[in-house]
Amino acid sequence: MTTVYVARKILTMNPSQPEATHIAVRDGRILAVGSEEAMRGLGQVKLDGRFSEQVILPGFVEGHSHALEGAVWEHLYLGYFPRRDPEGNYWRGAQSIKAMQQQLSDHAATLSPGVPLIAWGFDPVYFEGTRLDRRALDAAVTDRPVIIMHASLHVMTVNSTMLELAGLHRHPDIEGILLGEDGKPNGELQEMAAMHAVFETLGMNLFEAVGSPVALRRYGRVARNAGVTTLTDLYNPMTDEGIRALQEVTREPDCPVRLVPAMSGLAWTLEEGIERLQACRERGNDKLHFGLVKLMTDGSIQGYTARLKWPYYHDGRPNGIWNAPPETLKEMVEAYHQAGVQLHIHTNGDEAVELMLDALEGALALWPRCDHRHTLQHCQVIDHAQLRRAASQGLCLNMFANHLYYWGDIHRERTLGHERCQRLEPLATARRLGIPVAVHSDAPVTPLSPLFTAWCAVMRETASGRVLGKQERVSVREALEMITLGAAYTLRLDHLVGSLEIGKFADMTVLDQNPLDCPPGDLKDIGVLATVLGGRVHVAE
Known part of the structure; x- marks a missing residue:
């Protein structure tokens, strides 16, 4: 049976057909998108009008968060x-x-x-x-x-x-x-x-508590309530017990999300990590996608453990520390790249960005790879020369936009100073350079809420209401792309999720307002009413 969902407006994130009013779903996938007329010729259909007064978007994709959100509570x-x-x-x-x-x-x-x-x-x-x-x-x-x-x-x-x-x-x-x-x-x-x-x-x-089915189910509920249908765990220890828990939960019919765990690279030797990732690729399903490795370079800026280039911390605190010696991190980049693995690399400070740009440049010179989609995560104070290098290397960036609100005031006054805060999360520049960009919450570091994250990217307001880096603001449409198709691209899942197009999974988010019609400052206050995963409706609580 084909189900046709009717909405006041459907924002597809498909540049060939940006808007629609009807979407047909069969066997969990999208059969057709368009007007009522475009639904003709589909045979017998069931019309579902429960969202006829609402707005449908592709299910949000959270490209950097942690299943720890389901355990820390x-x-x-x-x-x-x-x-x-x-x-x-x-x-x-x-x-x-x-x-x-x-x-x-x-x-x-x-x-x-x-x-x-x-x-x-x-x-x-x-x-x-x-x-x-x-x-x-x-x-x-x-x-x-x-x-x-x-x-x-x-x-x-x-x-x-x-x-x-x-x-x-x-x-x-x-x-x-x-x-x-x-x-x-x-x-x-x-x-x-x-x-x-x-x-x-x-x-x-605490970081291994993500191996609990109870924690994973709670994590899924948090995501559903935020409109997220594809969810990462970007620092998974990938123990045998944890893998079994991921399989168990994602096989449950009422699991409301697709999960994408990234293996913690520092938890295994290079040989063990590569072997484990390759073996896991056969253990996934439609709701479970293996294949990513996460490297942890430096720490956090507000924790004074990120590695910054000169003049280092604005208030004179000592520079941060590495989670592994720089040469070890370079060796890991080369080994995983050579093995054909996609790297997601934590780089908060610009010195960490520099180290990884050097490492990736060397790896790509030795083993050229088209469409590798290696992604730098956070890269909060990446400078303009580094952005141009990232573009030339074909890298993706996933920036921690929520940082602008939660720590923007602290960074301006204490850790970074005025000028570096103007390029904090330089999203507009990255887009001008043609770099694939996503934004994220890093939950549980900040709450999982893609609409709030999009608001941060659009408004760039701190908790006190100060605007940091007005020139790096992006439009609402651009921000919506960053929490849907952009994030899906960084996970190498854009052929399956991130936009509403024929053949993709029928993953949708139902909102009570059209983000393109409301004032940009109201973006974070739009309500999530439900999600649809593979054609199955999950009502938000």
Whole structure:
């Protein structure tokens, strides 16, 4: 049976036919798009008018987020901005150190004796004065280990109990373990190597919680409510257990999303990683697409762990740290490129961008590949010379547009200064150079909401209302493309999703307003009513 959905307007993202009113679906794929007249000749059809007063777009594609969004809500949220969890519960966050300490103390009282207290989302960059350390946590909780993951997920702070339990007070020379004035670890642990010592001691790794079917289902619900039908997990450990969970959840008929995990390159040796990725390609399905590897170069700008070129941090803080030696990162680029794998590379600072441009240039010279679609992720302060190099190498860029709102004020005042903030997420320049571009949320770092992300790309407003880099604004239509077809292209799925065209999966998002008709400033407030995945309707909650 063919079902024809009728809408007030359909925005297709197909340049040959940008708008329509009817879309025909058969066997989960798009059979026809156009006017009522274009539906003639399809044989017996079922007319579905439930969206006749709404607007349909291609299902949104989130090209950089993490299934950790489905797992972190098991723990205490301490972010600066209030948020709602997948069940709709309101979390007020913490706007002061005192409020954070009180919430820690209250939450500890609900836990069994000795059970570690894990919190997440805290962002010390918002607080003036002394950086968060073990003493501030000790003042709140001393009877159990306390672990606070910062919002960036690149830094954690732990209390003295946790430091002693992990034995880190005996190893102050490990990179990433920050020291206080007394020469002893102050509780702040930067980047993966230092944080791993804590997870190893606890016998759990927060980043591996994505291997739980419960977490994956919750992640899917979050995506559905945001209008997302294709979803990434861009730092998946790709354990055997995790792969089985991905298969189990995506085979469920009511799974509302297609999942695209990217294997964490640093979790495996080069030989193991390449072999594992190649073996996984046969284990996917219509809702599960393997093939990407994620490399983690530097850290986060607001966490002061990103690698910046001269003059480094605006407020004089030391430059960031690498998650692996630069030569090791170059070797990984060459090996995965030679193996035919598509690379998605975390590059927050412009020094990290430079390193990866050099590595990719060398790899492409040795092993030329057409249409490789290697993608630099975040690339927040990529400069114009680097953008031209990226264009010449045929790279894709997926920029963290939400950063403009959440950390734009901080970057202008403290980390980057005025001029570099004018090119923060330089989307318009990238488009002028013909670079394939997407934008993303990096959830759970910021909330998963493609319409908000598109609003950030269009308006470029900070939380205080300041506009950063007016010349880098893009149009609403361009921003919509970045959260649909543009993101699909970076995942090598644009032949299946991202636009509403004959033969593609019938993946759609239903909105209560037309984004092209409302004022650009209202883009983030448009309501998501439902999604359609392969012709199956999923109502948003």
